[in-house]
Structures are given as C-alpha cells and as structure tokens.
Amino acid sequence: MRYKLIIMTTEERAELIGIIEEQIEKLEGKIEELKEFTEPISPDDSIGRISRMDAINNKTVFDASMRNTRERLLQLQNILTQKDDPDFGRCLKCHQEIPMGRLKIRPEIRVCAGCLRTV
Numbered sequence: 001m002r003y004k005l006i007i008m009t010t011e012e013r014a015e016l017i018g019i020i021e022e023q024i025e026k027l028e029g030k031i032e033e034l035k036e037f038t039e040p041i042s043p044d045d046s047i048g049r050i051s052r053m054d055a056i057n058n059k060t061v062f063d064a065s066m067r068n069t070r071e072r073l074l075q076l077q078n079i080l081t082q083k084d085d086p087d088f089g090r091c092l093k094c095h096q097e098i099p100m101g102r103l104k105i106r107p108e109i110r111v112c113a114g115c116l117r118t119v
C-alpha cells in the first residue's frame with residue numbers, strides 16, 4: 001500500500017502535543033478529585049445504613065471512573081513519549097496518517113478509521 005503524502009506539519013505536531021499535554025493535565029486533576037470519593041468507606045455506623053449503601057453504590061461508580069481515567073492517562077502519557085517518533089500520528093497498522101481532526105478529539109487513537117473497522 002502506498003503512503004499518502006500528507007505529512008503532519010511542525011505546527012500541527014506542536015498543536016497536537018499541546019492538546020495531549022492539556023488532556024493529561026485535566027485527567028490528573030480528575031484523578032485527584034476522584035481520590036476523595038474512592039477512598040475506603042469507613043466502617044463506623046455514624047453515616048447510617050442507607051447512606052452507607054449509597055456511599056458504596058457511588059464508590060462503585062467512582063471506582064470505574066477512576067479506572068477509565070487512569071487508563072486514558074496512561075495511553076496519553078505513552079503517546080507523548082513517542083512524540084518524536086516518525087510514526088507519531090500515523091496508523092499502527094497501515095502507517096497512513098490519521099486525520100488531524102480525529103487526533104485532536106482523541107489523541108490516544110493509534111489506528112485509522114479504516115483499520116479500526118477491520119480489527
């Protein structure tokens with residue numbers, strides 16, 4: 001397969017790196033916020049049985065959110081380590097450039113739309 005000859009410009013690359021760094025910062029902030037809600041629920045009776053059940057239900061939601069956030073953060077940090085790689089912004093499978101519009105929204109994607117469909 002021939003490579004498309006659209007090469008990400010230095011400006012686009014810098015912009016994308018900025019977006020990734022910004023998202024990393026946001027996710028780190030979110031993790032800090034979530035920490036407060038994912039701490040173990042105290043076993044004492046001071047909060048009462050119903051609110052304790054509520055707290056446990058909420059904790060499950062926050063735990064899941066924490067997992068997703070951490071996972072996304074790792075992906076983004078991982079991508080940032082590859083920012084000087086010639087394959088940065090290219091599909092891992094077919095090596096075509098992933099459109100900037102897509103990368104700006106989800107910089108952690110590693111395969112193009114075409115390859116995503118065939119996975």
Ligand SMILES: [Zn+2]
Pocket residue numbers: 091092093094095096111112113114115116
């Ligand atoms: Zn591809």
